[in-house]
Amino acid sequence: MSELALEAEKFDAADELAPLRDRFVLDGVVYLDGNSLGALPAVVPDRVADVVRRQWGELRIRSWDESGWWTAPERIGDRIAPLVGAAPGQIVVGDSTSVNVFKALVAAVRMADEAGEGRSEILVDATTFPTDGYLASSAARLTGHTLCAVTPAEVPAALSERTAAVLLNHVDYRTGRLHDLPGLTAAIHAAGALAVWDLCHSAGALPVGLDEHGVDLAVGCTYKYLNGGPGSPAYLYVRQELQSRFDSPLPGWNSHTDPFGMSPSYAPAPGALRGRVGTPDILSMLALEAALEVWDGVSVAAVRAKSLALTDFFLRCVRAYTEPGRVESVTPERHEERGSQVALRCPDAGAVMKRLISRGVVGDFRHPDVLRFGFTPLYVGFAETERAARILAEELA
Amino acid sequence: MSELALEAEKFDAADELAPLRDRFVLDGVVYLDGNSLGALPAVVPDRVADVVRRQWGELRIRSWDESGWWTAPERIGDRIAPLVGAAPGQIVVGDSTSVNVFKALVAAVRMADEAGEGRSEILVDATTFPTDGYLASSAARLTGHTLCAVTPAEVPAALSERTAAVLLNHVDYRTGRLHDLPGLTAAIHAAGALAVWDLCHSAGALPVGLDEHGVDLAVGCTYKYLNGGPGSPAYLYVRQELQSRFDSPLPGWNSHTDPFGMSPSYAPAPGALRGRVGTPDILSMLALEAALEVWDGVSVAAVRAKSLALTDFFLRCVRAYTEPGRVESVTPERHEERGSQVALRCPDAGAVMKRLISRGVVGDFRHPDVLRFGFTPLYVGFAETERAARILAEELA
Incomplete structure (x- = not known):
């Protein structure tokens, strides 16, 4: 040897x-791809079977109340919160990371617009996972902003009184480089802009400290280090003080303050709920909820x-x-x-x-x-x- | 008696x-709520168990190829297609109905804009499920169009050379009224506008005839008469002739022509694929795929x-x-x-x-x-x- x-x-x-390994279904393979798809937590199969057979199959429609389906997005958000350094009430789970990038960035530039300082530019991490750049481009186009792609290292120099918001990736998906979230967030704030972070490759792998560092908005997937399963729903963090100003480009009935009032006019719910859109995909979502139990203790x-x-x-x-x-x-x-x-x-x-x-x-x-x-x-x-x-x-x- | x-x-x-009832898990309850959440198809539990235990648990990342995860959105779209009168290659499954309403309506007004006729107005069904109206309002705001809410009966009179697109619901979720999809679509086309239909309450319950009636874009959920399970992913139909002009407001890496090329610039895939956004929620999606087997024959x-x-x-x-x-x-x-x-x-x-x-x-x-x-x-x-x-x-x- x-x-x-x-x-x-x-x-x-x-x-x-080391004992945590027993909380997963693993075999002889050396699995070094959990940054793409986390391994199956042992608790998930039985939980999903219960969701399908009993909650859907027997309780059917009653499960929206009785099995807690309706409130799953915010309940599971609160379960993720401590893993990324967030107090409860700031995260909702649902939709894909891409869709959440769009919500977060449009909402961020709208908050900047509100201040009336004519901030016309969005900065986007040039080294980020491509989908973030595509969505940033769409957000810029739809809100009439210009988009400027810079590396995280170039951000401090690129910031100006024109900057409305900056979308950055916490960890580079290719190189594994961890960017300086506290320092960059502070620099962005010093320039009067909003910081939007993508946590796909950091959440569940390292401390993020969203609240501590004053991050404005953040998104992340749940199928990498959070082991939520293939394509499990993503999440959106909106800092508490900003929630009342969160003006979603995707205002669905699930974020209405009275969703079953069926009003033809939109009135956003208070809090992080405002980040919800349509009916949540319950099977994927409750598999994720079970998967998060591996974090107990x-x-x-x-x-x-x-x-x-x-x-x-x-x-x-x-x-x-x-x-x-x-x-x-x-x-x-x-x-x-x-x-x-x-x-x-x-x-x-x-x-x-x-x-x-x-x-x-x-x-x-x-x-x-x-x-x-x-x-x-x-x-x-x-x-x-x-x-x-x-x-x-x-x-x- | x-x-x-x-x-x-x-x-x-x-x-x-009558024999089809055996394809579902039912009990003594008279279940008249399948227009909200379809009953559990008997084939689903074992299929989901296989997806979780074998495809995710054993094959893990390999399942994106080997279990057909990557191509599920278009494959399942093709399975839905005959149920709504569409030839293959025009439907992708994914995201919620709300998110698909947004994609469809923004894409529709962009197609109208392209024609350069200065069409500035979107008509929306005033009696539709509220989320459609909220998203239509967001689409109008982001694209600089005005939004006008009218009942389906008022649509013919409201159409004009200003109309860019019309969003209608095929069946009223409250009254169960079926609207005249062929007649209204023809009237919308006669006015030079695009027709976007919401099929949530018709798909799986009655013939829709998307291709036959020349519908431009359509969306629908899959958890009502298609029995896909709670919050199962929705679908988006883009008529073949319009696909090359489908300019998505949510251009994610899944709709890139070369998604693994990881290019920082977006180049949309050909065909209905263009309606995809982020990573598909596989558990919910493959439960739906199994559920659609009840339609065999x-x-x-x-x-x-x-x-x-x-x-x-x-x-x-x-x-x-x-x-x-x-x-x-x-x-x-x-x-x-x-x-x-x-x-x-x-x-x-x-x-x-x-x-x-x-x-x-x-x-x-x-x-x-x-x-x-x-x-x-x-x-x-x-x-x-x-x-x-x-x-x-x-x-x-």
Whole structure:
């Protein structure tokens, strides 16, 4: 057994989060793709079966009240809240991340418009997941703003009295770079603009501190580090003080103050509810609610500590096992700049990932040359991390 | 046994759709609320269990390809297509009805704008389900159009060279009135405008004929007569000839022509795919796909014939059993004006419905004074229809 393998054993033995692995359905595969689709929490199948067979099949329409379907978006929002550093009453779950980006950004520029300072520009993270840029472009077009794409590092210099809102991604989906949410939010506020953050690649992997850092609006998906299942509904955070000014571009009956009054004129509900739109997709939503139970008693700080230990260790193993120069890490070395993934560049990344997967090490490939390995501290251990690096080195040799 | 009860027995014996009831999970309840939430199709629980346990739990990320997750929105759209009279390739499933109303209406006014005729007005059905009106108002505000609410009967007179698009509901959710889709669509086209139809209360209950009548865009939910489950994803129809001009206000990565190219600039996919936005909610979506199997071998014409027979019979029973003047039907007598529900007005409707439900007859109450009874021909029979009318009469007495 190699020295690193022995070290991995020690790490695993000392890992206080190790028992959480039993809360998931896993097999012999080294699953390093939880940053794309989280593994199945063990509690989910029976819960979903109950939702289908009893709540839908037996109670039918009564479940909107009796099984708590109607209030699920805000109830599950409150369950996510502590994971992203938010007090209750500020998050609703529903729709896709894309749709929530649209709501958040249009609402943000409307708040800026309200101030009457003629702020005409939206800044968008040029390195963000593409859908955010497409929706930002649509929001700009529909609200008559100009859109300017800049890297997060360029944001401070790009901010001006013209800036209405800035849409940024907390962790770069390709490189795994963690951006400075507190610092950038403060800079955006100093310029008098609103900060909208996309938390897809950070929520559930590291402390976000939405309330602490005064983030205005935020969105995120729930199927990565929150393990909600394929395409599980996204969420929208609206800071409490801004909720009364949240003017949604998607005002559906679910955000009406009296949804069953069936009034032809729209009157928005108070609070985070204002972010709801149409009828929530209950099966996906209640699967997510069950999935969030794996967080019971888990501290995000402990998750972050293990995440950094795992990615540090993976990088060490890769360096120890792989011929120098064969791959290049594009993931920052500094902890304060690293999310919960390692991205390695090599020209034949697509072919290498296929071979890795066939050998039971599942990461993913991002066009054109990136091998992406996500580390979900709730279920990934050190021994399998060492094994992944070893098999990777064999396939790169 | 009363004469009507004997007649019901004969109807049931002659009902060629009666065996379809076995495709659903039902109990002793008379379920007349399928126009709100369809009953559970028997095939769904095992299918959902497979999606959760095997597709998500074992195959995990591989299921996007191997289990056909990625292509589900258009595949399931093609499964719905024959039920609404559409050729394949024109429907995608995803998001809520509300969100699809927004996409359809903004896209419609953009198509009208393209023609350069300065059409500045959107007409919206003043009697439609409220969410359609709220979203139409948002679409008008964001695209700089004026919004004018008129009843469907007033549409022909309200149409002018200013009209860009008209959003109408096929069946009134309160009264059950069926509007003249062919005639109104033709009138809208004659005025040079685009017709957008909401099919929530007609799809699965009666022939719609989208292609035949030249409807431009349509949306609908799938949890009523299509039995897709609580909050199951909605669908969007874009007529083939218009697809290349469909300019979505919600351009997400799922509608990009090369979604995994991760390009920062948006280039829409060809075809109905253009209506997709973000990652589809797979659990809800594949439950719907399973639910649609109950339609195998079922003709929509036969469903319509039985629907009219059921509502005719229910009205006859109510009249026979109930003291004259106690309730007033607001559902049209004429078949060509009737959807698949009966709405009865009485001042104490809320209290009456509560008592009915406690006696195992489930309809619903719509503010302020409407008792609503939906008839899903796939699983509702004549004997239980007679029983519902009898118990209703007892509760009204």
